[in-house]
Amino acid sequence: MNFDELALELHKKYKGKITVELRDNDELTREKLSAYYTPGVAAVSKAIVENPENLKEYTWTNNLVAVISDGSSVLGLGNIGPKASMPVMEGKSLLFNHFADIDSVPITLDVHSPDEIVATIKAIAPSFGAINLEDIGAPQCFEIEERLKKELEIPVFHDDQHGTAIVVLAGLINAMKVTGRELRDAKIVVSGVGAAGTAIIKLLSKYAQPRIFAVDSKGVISANRTDLNEHKKEILKYSNLSGIDGSLSDIIQGADIFIGVSRAGLVTKEMVGSMDKDPIIFALANPTPEIMPDEAKAAGAAIIATGRSDMPNQVNNALAFPGIFRGALDNGVKQITDEHKLAAAKVIAELVERPTTDEIIPSVMDDRLVPSIAKVIV
Amino acid sequence: MNFDELALELHKKYKGKITVELRDNDELTREKLSAYYTPGVAAVSKAIVENPENLKEYTWTNNLVAVISDGSSVLGLGNIGPKASMPVMEGKSLLFNHFADIDSVPITLDVHSPDEIVATIKAIAPSFGAINLEDIGAPQCFEIEERLKKELEIPVFHDDQHGTAIVVLAGLINAMKVTGRELRDAKIVVSGVGAAGTAIIKLLSKYAQPRIFAVDSKGVISANRTDLNEHKKEILKYSNLSGIDGSLSDIIQGADIFIGVSRAGLVTKEMVGSMDKDPIIFALANPTPEIMPDEAKAAGAAIIATGRSDMPNQVNNALAFPGIFRGALDNGVKQITDEHKLAAAKVIAELVERPTTDEIIPSVMDDRLVPSIAKVIV
Numbered sequence: 059m060n061f062d063e064l065a066l067e068l069h070k071k072y073k074g075k076i077t078v079e080l081r082d083n084d085e086l087t088r089e090k091l092s093a094y095y096t097p098g099v100a101a102v103s104k105a106i107v108e109n110p111e112n113l114k115e116y117t118w119t120n121n122l123v124a125v126i127s128d129g130s131s132v133l134g135l136g137n138i139g140p141k142a143s144m145p146v147m148e149g150k151s152l153l154f155n156h157f158a159d160i161d162s163v164p165i166t167l168d169v170h171s172p173d174e175i176v177a178t179i180k181a182i183a184p185s186f187g188a189i190n191l192e193d194i195g196a197p198q199c200f201e202i203e204e205r206l207k208k209e210l211e212i213p214v215f216h217d218d219q220h221g222t223a224i225v226v227l228a229g230l231i232n233a234m235k236v237t238g239r240e241l242r243d244a245k246i247v248v249s250g251v252g253a254a255g256t257a258i259i260k261l262l263s264k265y266a267q268p269r270i271f272a273v274d275s276k277g278v279i280s281a282n283r284t285d286l287n288e289h290k291k292e293i294l295k296y297s298n299l300s301g302i303d304g305s306l307s308d309i310i311q312g313a314d315i316f317i318g319v320s321r322a323g324l325v326t327k328e329m330v331g332s333m334d335k336d337p338i339i340f341a342l343a344n345p346t347p348e349i350m351p352d353e354a355k356a357a358g359a360a361i362i363a364t365g366r367s368d369m370p371n372q373v374n375n376a377l378a379f380p381g382i383f384r385g386a387l388d389n390g391v392k393q394i395t396d397e398h399k400l401a402a403a404k405v406i407a408e409l410v411e412r413p414t415t416d417e418i419i420p421s422v423m424d425d426r427l428v429p430s431i432a433k434v435i436v
Numbered sequence: 437m438n439f440d441e442l443a444l445e446l447h448k449k450y451k452g453k454i455t456v457e458l459r460d461n462d463e464l465t466r467e468k469l470s471a472y473y474t475p476g477v478a479a480v481s482k483a484i485v486e487n488p489e490n491l492k493e494y495t496w497t498n499n500l501v502a503v504i505s506d507g508s509s510v511l512g513l514g515n516i517g518p519k520a521s522m523p524v525m526e527g528k529s530l531l532f533n534h535f536a537d538i539d540s541v542p543i544t545l546d547v548h549s550p551d552e553i554v555a556t557i558k559a560i561a562p563s564f565g566a567i568n569l570e571d572i573g574a575p576q577c578f579e580i581e582e583r584l585k586k587e588l589e590i591p592v593f594h595d596d597q598h599g600t601a602i603v604v605l606a607g608l609i610n611a612m613k614v615t616g617r618e619l620r621d622a623k624i625v626v627s628g629v630g631a632a633g634t635a636i637i638k639l640l641s642k643y644a645q646p647r648i649f650a651v652d653s654k655g656v657i658s659a660n661r662t663d664l665n666e667h668k669k670e671i672l673k674y675s676n677l678s679g680i681d682g683s684l685s686d687i688i689q690g691a692d693i694f695i696g697v698s699r700a701g702l703v704t705k706e707m708v709g710s711m712d713k714d715p716i717i718f719a720l721a722n723p724t725p726e727i728m729p730d731e732a733k734a735a736g737a738a739i740i741a742t743g744r745s746d747m748p749n750q751v752n753n754a755l756a757f758p759g760i761f762r763g764a765l766d767n768g769v770k771q772i773t774d775e776h777k778l779a780a781a782k783v784i785a786e787l788v789e790r791p792t793t794d795e796i797i798p799s800v801m802d803d804r805l806v807p808s809i810a811k812v813i814v
Contacts, residue, residue: 061467061476066494068471069480072459074496075472078529078539079457081450086534088801089439092745093446094453095527097723098439100512102447106520107513116444117522118452134478135485140562142484144495149473151456156464161456163541169559178559181547184518345475367470423466 069145075152076162081118114187114390121161123383124186125150128167128175131195131218131253134344140166143193150192150217158380158428160387162190172201176209183210187387190379191216196252197289207393213386215394219257221375221382224399225419226258226317226340227265228406229373232413233315233338233361241266245313245334249273249306249348250320251293258317263296264396265403270297271313273320277305307332314338318348325349327357336360342373361415370416377406377422381431389436401434447523453530454540459496492565492768499539501761502564503528506545506553509573509596509631512722518544521571528570528595536758536806538765540568550579554587561588565765568757569594574630575667585771591764593772597635599753599760602777603797604636604695604718605643606784607751610791611693611716611739620644623691623712627651627684627726628698629671636695641674642774643781648675649691651698655683685710692716700724705735714738720751739793748794755784755800759809767814779812 069075082090092098106112114120129143147164154162165182169175175198179189189212191203199216206214215221234241246262248255251272259270272279272293279290280303286294302309306324310316311332317340318324325348330337339354341347344365351362351369363371382402386394407413409420409430420427447453460468470476484490492498507521525542532540541564547556553576557567567590569581577594584592593599612619624640626633629650637648650657650671657668658681664672680687684702688694689710695718696702703726708715717732719725722743729740729747741749760780764772785791787798787808798805 061471062479064467065471065476065479066483068460068468069477069494073493073498075459076456076496076539077459077499078454078533078541080530080533081453081455082446088745089442090446091531091534093439093443094530095524096511098443099447099523099527101440101443102523103510103513103516103520105444106523107516110519113519113522115451116447117526118454119522120451121455132481133474135481138481138485141488141491142481144491144497144562145477145480145484146473148495149477152458152472153469155456155458156469161454163456163563165560165563167559168562174555174559177552178556181545181552181556182543182560184522184546185541185543367466 075148076155118161119185119187121159121387122187123154123160123162123190123387124165124182124188125154125162125190125192126165126167126179127192128170128194130170130193132193137195140168147192150190153376154380154383157376158384160380160383172198172205175202176205179206180209183212186212188213188383189215190383193218196256197287199253200256200289211392213383213391213394215379215382216253217375217379218253220261220394220399221379222254222319222342222373223257223261224378224382224403225373225375225406226342227261227400227403228377229340229363229371229419230262230315230338231403231407232410232418236413236415236418237336237338237360239314241268244268244315246270246315246317247273247306247310247313248297249316249318249324251279251290252319254319254342256289256293258319259293259296261396261399261403265400271302271309272297273306273309278303278309316340318342320348322346323348325354327353330354330357330359333358339363340373361418363418371419372422373419374422377420377427378402378431381428382435384428385432385435388432391435394435398435402431405430405434453526454533496539497563497565499537499765500565501532501538501540501568501765502543502560502566503532503540503568503570504543504545504557505570506548506572508548508571510571515573518546525570528568531754532758532761535754536762538758538761550576550583553580554583557584558587561590564590566591566761567593568761571596574634575665577631578634578667589770591761591769591772593757593760594631595753595757596631598639598772598777599757600632600697600720600751601635601639602756602781603751603753603784605639605778605781606755607718607741607749607797608640608693608716609781609785610788610796614791614793614796615714615716615738617692619646622646622693624648624693624695625651625684625688625691626675627694627696627702629657629668630697632697632720634667634671636697637671637674639774639777639781643778649680649687650675651684651687656681656687694718696720696726698726701726703727703732705731708732708735708737711736717741718751739796741796749797750800751797752800755798755805756780756809759806760813762806763810763813766810769813772813776813780809783808783812
């Protein structure tokens with residue numbers, strides 16, 4: 059189905075997707091207005107002056123996530139800036155509301171350097187209970203998240219990195235069960251080292267230290283290359299410890315798992331045929347995967363996952379982020395750690411009681427997801 | 437009534453005052469999610485890339501006002517900072533929703549210099565349809581508003597200045613009718629030259645060029661004083677053109693109108709007695725006026741207005757700002773001009789069909805206010 063027309067029609071009809079309402083649905087008498095605003099509200103402000111922790115007792119910040127982007131790396135659209143990225147961020151706020159009853163406000167930024175983005179987010183941070191960074195390009199997204207995590211006392215989570223990594227790990231845990239493998243013994247090729255690829259490499263490494271090879275448009279990332287920026291050098295801590303050089307078609311030979319967060323059509327049948335027996339293919343390029351599922355199957359793939367909702371095994375961030383933030387807000391968590399991410403991945407995997415080749419990941423509509431994940435974000 | 441207890445009780449019960457809901461109340465099918473978020477939303481983003489004006493056709497920004505404060509000058513509380521000021525700003529967002537069906541988000545800032553505040557607001561401006569500055573101290577509020585008005589393409593309105601000035605002018609228009617005066621012939625003393633006092637002086641001057649004298653804690657502001665900062669020197673353009681020196685009790689003699697936005701108990705019965713016949717007293721210090729209404733009446737005041745809801749003639753910003761922003765958003769107005777403010781004041785005054793000493797200003801509950809004001813913000 060082509061969703062473009064429906065999207066334009068719905069957005070035009072409602073003139074946007076979210077709205078602000080009052081929590082108190084009873085009649086707002088003049089007396090109540092004097093309690094919600096001046097003069098009564100002064101008592102509430104004084105209670106927060108006395109103890110800043112009261113902020114979450116008395117204001118909506120206890121349930122509030124800012125979805126923040128500079129529009130520099132929007133899925134399938136690239137660097138479209140703050141205005142054109144607003145519908146995407148407002149959509150993310152809709153998902154927060156729909157899946158996890160979280161109040162969420164989209165904030166799109168007209169600044170783009172890490173210094174300016176960090177300064178702006180720090181300046182507005184007291185207004186929110188948590189921050190979801192979204193669609194900020196690599197490598198600046200890494201510095202931005204790292205600095206904010208250090209400098210703010212509320213959770214900061216770049217969903218393009220960690221949401222994707224959590225769901226990929228969840229899917230791999232079940233794919234290992236289905237194909238009778240152990241992740242720690244696997245050879246894994248990750249194509250694409252932007253936000254998602256990097257986070258996937260780090261999280262898989264943290265989980266089981268498998269043999270990982272990262273590939274960019276120039277080939278395998280190895281210490282022998284002279285064109286690596288700081289960010290790609292950092293990836294060498296988690297990948298290619300044996301120092302192998304080569305192209306994607308070289309390194310994919312004998313691999314157990316291919317994870318693509320790169321571009322459409324990059325993987326050929328021959329490449330799949332050169333992998334280990336019963337290979338696992340996560341072809342996550344959107345909207346067109348690195349290889350189409352039917353081709354991959356024909357070439358011998360045991361399991362294939364994509365980013366698409368019209369194919370089995372959809373790797374979708376919406377499986378993870380609503381529960382992650384629900385837990386962080388409810389449990390007063392101030393940092394989303396690697397342990398939280400690993401725990402969330404395991405919980406997501408466990409929700410599929412009997413994994414099969416066509417069901418390694420639960421449906422995004424599974425209403426056990428949010429409460430189950432929230433419970434482990436403590 | 438003491439509103440403190442009710443305020444604490446209500447804020448605790450609801451854990452804040454506002455919440456985000458979805459505009460589309462029908463079932464969110466998987467198909468609709470694909471239109472509201474990826475992949476369908478890309479078509480909406482592309483439409484905004486092609487024409488940035490589409491932002492207001494397709495996103496909630498068309499009905500969205502940010503209430504922004506650094507918490508440096510909160511009514512009756514002073515410089516309490518971003519966290520403790522959040523309940524007040526969230527209350528303002530509640531008023532926007534309640535009176536004008538405007539979506540509003542409170543943003544409290546952890547930065548305080550004009551440069552930092554301007555940079556932060558410019559950075560987040562694409563996220564909103566209009567900006568209401570609130571409770572930012574003088575004189576920095578003047579520079580902040582002025583720079584933002586120049587540099588942004590959405591309306592910026594510092595309500596503590598202009599909301600108050602509009603309602604004061606509305607009240608004075610009717611007070612003139614009741615006491616058979618013309619504003620252009622009046623001698624007016626304004627006590628307090630912070631955000632509100634300054635805006636009142638400028639708007640009255642624009643409306644009728646009456647003789648205005650501004651008074652601060654050191655006495656009448658005059659060109660002979662050597663202690664004036666740039667902001668107070670600016671006030672000399674609109675006041676004390678004859679260069680008179682003296683104290684409040686000197687200058688109030690023979691005045692037709694006293695407007696206090698200063699502090700409790702500043703005005704004595706003797707001062708009121710020394711004014712012109714049937715003097716008009718706007719004693720707007722909150723929560724305790726410069727002189728209590730019964731005292732002022734006993735000393736001969738014809739009309740007295742205060743900021744209090746439990747006394748007649750309440751000068752309340754909520755009479756003006758909901759309609760101002762409703763009009764600005766609906767009519768695509770990019771700047772709130774002096775002409776808009778004058779027009780709004782006239783409309784508010786006209787809503788009182790037969791003004792009397794006890795009714796020069798409509799009730800904040802008058803549901804003609806918002807549509808009537810919105811109509812003249814074009």
